[in-house]
Amino acid sequence: MKNERRDLFPGALEMMVLQTLRSGPLHGYAIAQHIRQFSGDLLQVEEGTLYPALQRLLREGWVDAEWGLSARNRKVRIYKITAAGRKKLQREVSSFDRMLAGISRVMRPAES
Amino acid sequence: MSRLGRLFHRRQLDDELAGEIAAHIAEKADELVEAGMSPEAAALAARAHFGNRTAILEQSREEWSFHALETLLRDLRIAARGLRRAPLFAAVACGTLALGIGANAAIFSLINAVLLRPLPFPQADRIVMLWEHPPKRNTTGALGPRHQQNPASPLNFLEWRDKTVSFDAMAGMVSIPMGLSGFGQPREVAAEQVSAAFFPILGVRPLLGRTFTESEDVPNGPNVVVLSYSLWRQQFAGDRSVIGRTVSLWDQPYRILGVMPKQFDLPFAHAELWIPIQIVRGTRSDEGRYLSVIARLKPGVSVAQAQTDLNRVAREIAIERPMNSEGWTAGVLSLYQQTTGDVRTALLVLFGAVTLVLLIAAGNVANLLLMRGAERRRELAVRAALGAGRVRIALQLLAESLLLSVTGGVLGIALAFLGLRAIVASLPALALPRMDGVQLDWRVLIFSLALCLGTTLLFGLVPALALSRTDFDAALKQSGVRTTGRGGRIRGLLVIGEVAVSLVLLVGAGLLTRSFLNQINVSRGFRTDHILTLRMFFAPVRYYQNQRRAAYWNEILSRIRALPGVQSASSAQFLPMVGEVAGSGFRRMDRPAPPPGLQTSADFMMVSNEYFATMGIPLLRGRDFNQHDTLSSEPGIIVNQAFVRKFFPGEDPIGARLGLDWNITHGVIVGIAANARQTDLTVEPQPTIFLNQAQAPTYFGALVVRTALAPESVAAAAIAAVHAVDPDQAVSHIETMDQVVAESVARPRLVSLLLGIFAGAALLLAVVGLYGVLAYAVSQRTREIGIRLALGAHSAQLVRGVLFDGLGLMLLGIAGGLAASLALTRLLGSLLYGITPTDPPTILAVCALLLAVGLFAAWLPARRAAAVDPANSLRWE
Numbered sequence: 009m010k011n012e013r014r015d016l017f018p019g020a021l022e023m024m025v026l027q028t029l030r031s032g033p034l035h036g037y038a039i040a041q042h043i044r045q046f047s048g049d050l051l052q053v054e055e056g057t058l059y060p061a062l063q064r065l066l067r068e069g070w071v072d073a074e075w076g077l078s079a080r081n082r083k084v085r086i087y088k089i090t091a092a093g094r095k096k097l098q099r100e101v102s103s104f105d106r107m108l109a110g111i112s113r114v115m116r117p118a119e120s
Numbered sequence: 121m122s123r124l125g126r127l128f129h130r131r132q133l134d135d136e137l138a139g140e141i142a143a144h145i146a147e148k149a150d151e152l153v154e155a156g157m158s159p160e161a162a163a164l165a166a167r168a169h170f171g172n173r174t175a176i177l178e179q180s181r182e183e184w185s186f187h188a189l190e191t192l193l194r195d196l197r198i199a200a201r202g203l204r205r206a207p208l209f210a211a212v213a214c215g216t217l218a219l220g221i222g223a224n225a226a227i228f229s230l231i232n233a234v235l236l237r238p239l240p241f242p243q244a245d246r247i248v249m250l251w252e253h254p255p256k257r258n259t260t261g262a263l264g265p266r267h268q269q270n271p272a273s274p275l276n277f278l279e280w281r282d283k284t285v286s287f288d289a290m291a292g293m294v295s296i297p298m299g300l301s302g303f304g305q306p307r308e309v310a311a312e313q314v315s316a317a318f319f320p321i322l323g324v325r326p327l328l329g330r331t332f333t334e335s336e337d338v339p340n341g342p343n344v345v346v347l348s349y350s351l352w353r354q355q356f357a358g359d360r361s362v363i364g365r366t367v368s369l370w371d372q373p374y375r376i377l378g379v380m381p382k383q384f385d386l387p388f389a390h391a392e393l394w395i396p397i398q399i400v401r402g403t404r405s406d407e408g409r410y411l412s413v414i415a416r417l418k419p420g421v422s423v424a425q426a427q428t429d430l431n432r433v434a435r436e437i438a439i440e441r442p443m444n445s446e447g448w449t450a451g452v453l454s455l456y457q458q459t460t461g462d463v464r465t466a467l468l469v470l471f472g473a474v475t476l477v478l479l480i481a482a483g484n485v486a487n488l489l490l491m492r493g494a495e496r497r498r499e500l501a502v503r504a505a506l507g508a509g510r511v512r513i514a515l516q517l518l519a520e521s522l523l524l525s526v527t528g529g530v531l532g533i534a535l536a537f538l539g540l541r542a543i544v545a546s547l548p549a550l551a552l553p554r555m556d557g558v559q560l561d562w563r564v565l566i567f568s569l570a571l572c573l574g575t576t577l578l579f580g581l582v583p584a585l586a587l588s589r590t591d592f593d594a595a596l597k598q599s600g601v602r603t604t605g606r607g608g609r610i611r612g613l614l615v616i617g618e619v620a621v622s623l624v625l626l627v628g629a630g631l632l633t634r635s636f637l638n639q640i641n642v643s644r645g646f647r648t649d650h651i652l653t654l655r656m657f658f659a660p661v662r663y664y665q666n667q668r669r670a671a672y673w674n675e676i677l678s679r680i681r682a683l684p685g686v687q688s689a690s691s692a693q694f695l696p697m698v699g700e701v702a703g704s705g706f707r708r709m710d711r712p713a714p715p716p717g718l719q720t721s722a723d724f725m726m727v728s729n730e731y732f733a734t735m736g737i738p739l740l741r742g743r744d745f746n747q748h749d750t751l752s753s754e755p756g757i758i759v760n761q762a763f764v765r766k767f768f769p770g771e772d773p774i775g776a777r778l779g780l781d782w783n784i785t786h787g788v789i790v791g792i793a794a795n796a797r798q799t800d801l802t803v804e805p806q807p808t809i810f811l812n813q814a815q816a817p818t819y820f821g822a823l824v825v826r827t828a829l830a831p832e833s834v835a836a837a838a839i840a841a842v843h844a845v846d847p848d849q850a851v852s853h854i855e856t857m858d859q860v861v862a863e864s865v866a867r868p869r870l871v872s873l874l875l876g877i878f879a880g881a882a883l884l885l886a887v888v889g890l891y892g893v894l895a896y897a898v899s900q901r902t903r904e905i906g907i908r909l910a911l912g913a914h915s916a917q918l919v920r921g922v923l924f925d926g927l928g929l930m931l932l933g934i935a936g937g938l939a940a941s942l943a944l945t946r947l948l949g950s951l952l953y954g955i956t957p958t959d960p961p962t963i964l965a966v967c968a969l970l971l972a973v974g975l976f977a978a979w980l981p982a983r984r985a986a987a988v989d990p991a992n993s994l995r996w997e
Contacts, residue, residue, distance in 0.1 A: 036140055037147040055148070056171035059141060060179040080150055084143045085136065 195519030217528025220481030222535030255447030329378030521580025619933025645796030647736030742791030926978025
């Protein structure tokens with residue numbers, strides 16, 4: 009069996025999902041497409057790995073899901089970010105920014 | 121939905137997830153079709169893009185809690201189904217494990233009761249026993265510390281108590297049977313005369329009333345008694361108003377002061393009641409050694425410190441009174457060691473043995489699992505292809521192992537329960553201390569549970585890892601089943617280990633069995649068949665006078681000798697083989713008195729007429745005691761050969777006069793008896809002076825009755841004869857001499873029997889393991905064998921090949937086992953009598969046995985290999 013490919017760092021996929029959902033409710037396939045397009049195919053996410061991440065988000069109450077119809081009129085589950093999810097995203101983004109800044113400083117010490 | 125709710129809505133969640141994933145893939149496929157792909161190609165691409173669907177479903181599920189538990193339950197269900205499909209495998213594996221776990225649970229129960237269970241006294245680690253140790257004796261064989269423990273003399277006890285500084289309190293104790301009357305049939309009760317400090321030392325408060333005080337424990341003090349819980353329940357039906365009432369002990373009224381609680385008992389000094397010891401200073405008898413001494417250490421004082429303290433006092437005593445103390449030393453032993461001391465080694469050896477049996481059992485089950493796994497490779501390969509990860513497959517295989525070991529464990533505990541009942545029932549009461557506490561309590565259950573889990577890992581892990589590492593692609597492509605090299609090697613190693621371990625066990629069992637046989641076949645010097653024995657203790661008040669006592673013995677014996685079926689009857693102060701003997705000093709009257717410290721001493725035994733004839737001990741010279749020996753005639757002495765050899769070498773002792781440190785002070789040697797063992801079977805005959813009950817009568821002793829028919833048949837008549845002389849005389853321990861001897865070796869017999877059973881089980885398991893491995897190898901190689909036969913190989917060659925395979929495994933196992941047993945059997949040293957731990961004949965016999973049985977186990981599959989029909993085997997697959 010092939011190993012699943014890990015995303016950038018633990019929680020990165022969840023963060024991207026939350027970020028994607030901030031602009032509006034989407035079903036699973038749409039979320040996957042969205043992430044692929046916006047990362048410019050940078051993140052070669054195996055689409056399936058989205059689902060464990062979605063289950064995690066559901067479990068933590070950061071997203072909600074209900075059944076609806078896709079653009080192709082197919083019965084799909086539509087995910088929506090919750091208030092808790094927004095708060096979480098904010099925290100993650102700011103800590104991500106801090107981390108990025110830290111990494112930058114380490115990588116380019118002369119410029120700081 | 122709560123997590124718990126989700127656990128119960130599992131199916132709904134699964135359906136939702138599966139539907140969602142299906143929708144995802146369909147959306148993707150639609151999109152690809154719209155981009156111009158054919159529907160078939162699009163469906164395939166969409167699926168490929170999505171990744172491993174099963175794995176993703178599983179990972180998604182894992183996000184919900186209880187995953188581990190649920191997976192375990194599911195794996196167990198799958199395992200149960202799998203095992204139901206392979207009932208023979210399941211039965212053999214469960215049975216093997218039940219044997220291993222059951223044996224462990226049983227022996228652990230014994231260890232728990234005897235060694236681990238705390239003593240029922242507060243701060244029991246501060247309670248110690250004090251003993252005197254006699255000058256080194258000329259004995260052979262394995263003598264435990266028990267044999268060196270000699271009670272102390274009252275004089276020494278008082279000096280220890282007054283001059284040592286390490287103890288809070290010290291008490292003397294003497295066990296005596298007492299006649300309890302006034303309750304119908306006179307009954308002998310186990311009484312303990314103790315100092316007042318006895319109860320505070322053990323630290324237990326009475327259940328009712330009080331214990332006696334220092335002021336009651338003085339010479340000529342009051343007759344008071346403290347009852348045990350069991351006696352109180354039996355004789356007084358638990359009546360709480362007994363305090364202050366009186367009971368009659370040996371015709372004397374004793375006032376009841378208190379009742380002790382239920383668990384209050386010393387395993388080696390069992391008592392039904394306690395009376396004050398009331399030691400009188402300055403009597404002739406206070407230098408006789410008969411007091412057991414118990415004490416409580418001061419807080420913070422170690423046993424070693426107390427020993428140093430006691431050594432100092434003992435040296436002072438030896439300087440003050442050299443006459444009676446030369447060569448004697450004193451020792452301190454913790455109550456725990458006193459209680460468990462000489463069974464500890466035996467129990468630990470047994471525990472080691474059952475652990476080894478369990479190892480072999482685990483090895484066998486691991487082997488079975490490996491073989492089963494090899495046959496299941498295709499099934500496992502299919503699972504892997506459907507997306508099961510290596511860890512999942514390993515866990516699932518482990519679940520099967522867990523199910524096996526838990527089932528085996530439950531069966532094993534049931535076995536242990538039955539086995540323990542059999543062991544406890546077959547043992548005489550005192551063969552193991554604290555047997556009353558043997559039960560399957562929570563400790564045993566927890567131990568067994570841990571054992572199940574440990575065993576699961578032990579036998580399940582290797583196969584699980586080995587199988588989950590298999591190259592499943594190859595397994596799927598392959599048309600038939602083949603053994604893998606690795607599996608074969610592991611199985612071979614397991615068999616080698618099993619053979620080695622069972623060799624160790626067999627050597628141990630062989631040594632203990634031969635040691636036991638050495639004991640019972642030792643030349644004991646007396647006969648044991650057709651002898652009835654009874655023990656009696658006379659009421660001191662009634663039989664205070666020597667005259668009355670001598671007449672009493674005589675009267676009882678004449679009546680018993682007159683009974684039909686009785687050939688001869690006599691009495692002995694101490695019955696042989698019950699571990700008891702008396703000793704004292706003497707001197708030859710024809711020589712000047714030796715200086716202090718160079719006194720000669722010997723064992724002293726009071727016997728009646730006909731003792732030697734009754735016990736079948738030959739009289740070598742001179743005469744037996746007879747009716748002309750009375751209190752008014754000169755005391756006669758019979759000595760044994762060992763005595764003559766030591767004190768009259770090359771001389772004729774008949775007619776020689778001896779001075780005695782006894783209640784008769786001198787006597788003349790009238791006869792010489794052959795040597796006979798007295799204390800127990802392992803102690804060589806000691807120089808012994810026999811005196812006559814008619815001239816130096818004792819207050820207690822055993823009747824020995826030689827019968828024409830079965831000894832039990834005259835028991836009732838013999839008791840009636842005693843009661844005809846004194847209706848109040850209590851009689852106890854009505855046994856045949858054969859029983860007495862059997863009881864004296866009950867413990868070595870139990871240990872060698874159990875070890876024999878365990879070694880037999882180990883041999884059986886190892887041989888089954890060997891057979892299994894070879895039979896499996898042959899069945900896997902049927903095709904190859906068929907080809908070889910077709911190409912003209914002789915079946916004899918094939919048989920030889922299989923036999924050599926088996927022989928190779930056996931020899932490697934035997935070599936390993938020999939090395940291990942040379943290292944391990946030394947631990948048996950203290951249990952062995954008349955045999956060394958590296959006894960070559962035993963080891964050789966064990967090796968031969970293993971080889972023979974192993975070759976037989978190899979021959980069966982070899983014969984099958986020879987019987988392979990080439991045509992058939994080539995068509996196979």
